[in-house]
Amino acid sequence: MIRVIAKQYVDERKMDAYLAVVKELIEKTRAMDKGCISYTLCQDIKKANIMTFIEEWESMEALNNHMQTEHFKTLGAKLSDFYEARTELNIYKEYI
Amino acid sequence: MIRVIAKQYVDERKMDAYLAVVKELIEKTRAMDKGCISYTLCQDIKKANIMTFIEEWESMEALNNHMQTEHFKTLGAKLSDFYEARTELNIYKEYI
Numbered sequence: 001m002i003r004v005i006a007k008q009y010v011d012e013r014k015m016d017a018y019l020a021v022v023k024e025l026i027e028k029t030r031a032m033d034k035g036c037i038s039y040t041l042c043q044d045i046k047k048a049n050i051m052t053f054i055e056e057w058e059s060m061e062a063l064n065n066h067m068q069t070e071h072f073k074t075l076g077a078k079l080s081d082f083y084e085a086r087t088e089l090n091i092y093k094e095y096i
Numbered sequence: 097m098i099r100v101i102a103k104q105y106v107d108e109r110k111m112d113a114y115l116a117v118v119k120e121l122i123e124k125t126r127a128m129d130k131g132c133i134s135y136t137l138c139q140d141i142k143k144a145n146i147m148t149f150i151e152e153w154e155s156m157e158a159l160n161n162h163m164q165t166e167h168f169k170t171l172g173a174k175l176s177d178f179y180e181a182r183t184e185l186n187i188y189k190e191y192i
Contacts, residue, residue: 026192042188092138096122
């Protein structure tokens, strides 16, 4: 299993607009993208502007296909309008 | 569900020693700690010294109990001998 952690620092003034775009991305990803095991948006319990995608994919191929989809490209691009700092993205393989 | 992401920067010269301690921590946590849904060590696919715990807990209470256990306290303290940078710890609640 491949896991993705995408830690986003959202400008709190733009949170509603951010959430509207994110909801659409999540709905389409969960509905359409083969090999998507889970695709969850989480909020830091202390810092409400830290919104992190915790994702599980069957393979790198499934993840790469996701990143080539129309919804990921267009909606993903829109999301960057709402950030106040650079997103920290890590792709992991399971170790233990 | 509560999720924990603990991103560790391990000194690669100490990786074997780090893994020996981590294996014990994982075995005990999975076997003994109530409310532990999953407790997985993952490795970044590009930077092999980034080792991240991706954890799922039934509640904050279960997570807090874990952090009070003997194995977490003693083994967790040992792990810091093997780091080359500060661990980034985030505790999350699910949002979407």
